[in-house]
Amino acid sequence: MSRPDRPDPIKVRSVFLSDLHLGTRECRADRILDFLHSVDMEQLYLVGDVIDLWSLSKGIYWPQSHSNVLRTILGKAKQGTRVIYVPGNHDEPLREFCGHSFGNIEFHREYVHETARGMKMLVLHGDEFDGAVKGIRWISALGTHLYDISLRAGYRLNTVRNALGFPHWSLVTWLKGRVGNAVRYVERFERAAAHAARRSGLDGVICGHIHRPEVATLEGVLYCNDGDWVEHCTALVEDRSGELELWNWAQPGHASEHLHASRGLRAAA
Numbered sequence: 684m685s686r687p688d689r690p691d692p693i694k695v696r697s698v699f700l701s702d703l704h705l706g707t708r709e710c711r712a713d714r715i716l717d718f719l720h721s722v723d724m725e726q727l728y729l730v731g732d733v734i735d736l737w738s739l740s741k742g743i744y745w746p747q748s749h750s751n752v753l754r755t756i757l758g759k760a761k762q763g764t765r766v767i768y769v770p771g772n773h774d775e776p777l778r779e780f781c782g783h784s785f786g787n788i789e790f791h792r793e794y795v796h797e798t799a800r801g802m803k804m805l806v807l808h809g810d811e812f813d814g815a816v817k818g819i820r821w822i823s824a825l826g827t828h829l830y831d832i833s834l835r836a837g838y839r840l841n842t843v844r845n846a847l848g849f850p851h852w853s854l855v856t857w858l859k860g861r862v863g864n865a866v867r868y869v870e871r872f873e874r875a876a877a878h879a880a881r882r883s884g885l886d887g888v889i890c891g892h893i894h895r896p897e898v899a900t901l902e903g904v905l906y907c908n909d910g911d912w913v914e915h916c917t918a919l920v921e922d923r924s925g926e927l928e929l930w931n932w933a934q935p936g937h938a939s940e941h942l943h944a945s946r947g948l949r950a951a952a
């Protein structure tokens with residue numbers, strides 16, 4: 684479909700997306716669609732938790748926009764984009780298809796992507812490292828607003844505790860300790876992922892899972908986390924020269940500087 688109101692799509696070599704969580708209310712399908720319509724890629728990696736089968740098994744939530752995301756991806760596959768789907772833990776049943784292709788989409792348990800500069804990157808969802816970080820995963824979902832709510836909840840809790848004759852107990856202090864755990868969780872996860880790439884003799888790792896977009900050198904390899912489309916709306920993008928960078932697509936017109944530069948160049952041409 685032609686869209687005369689849109690600028691030509693930006694052409695890149697590879698795009699890595701994960702944690703779309705289609706099938707949940709939190710999924711930012713509008714931003715995903717805007718991104719997919721704005722960018723043309725030779726290779727599209729779906730790095731897990733794309734369709735949240737886990738959530739869908741508890742109750743169906745599936746608006747039209749979520750179908751449109753899948754249709755747009757299938758459309759790209761049909762028009763020559765190589766689509767590689769590496770299922771995660773929320774779309775774990777699809778791991779059964781690993782090693783097979785359906786409708787131009789290849790399923791792999793993990794994959795080694797080679798950049799235009801010859802860097803070999805291990806691509807996997809990341810739940811593989813849950814065992815290395817143990818137990819404190821739920822807390823990583825804590826938002827800062829919860830901290831404010833907890834101040835009030837703590838007040839009420841202590842009113843009850845006082846009435847029952849228990850000593851004062853600070854929910855906020857307790858949470859702070861937990862948030863410290865969340866930071867340690869992220870650090871441990873990142874190190875475990877980087878270590879896996881290093882152990883395999885690769886130059887880096889590309890994963891998702893923890894909803895923390897990041898590109899950094901760790902353990903002597905390149906650690907890339909493509910983030911998520913629930914909170915951050917980020918994609919890891921490899922340009923035609925083989926450079927990897929994070930693009931933030933959270934708001935219309937507020938994508939990365941790189942993106943602005945590309946659009947500016949096109950407008951000037």
Ligand SMILES: [Mn+2]
Nearest residue numbers: 732771772892
């Ligand atoms: Mn996950």
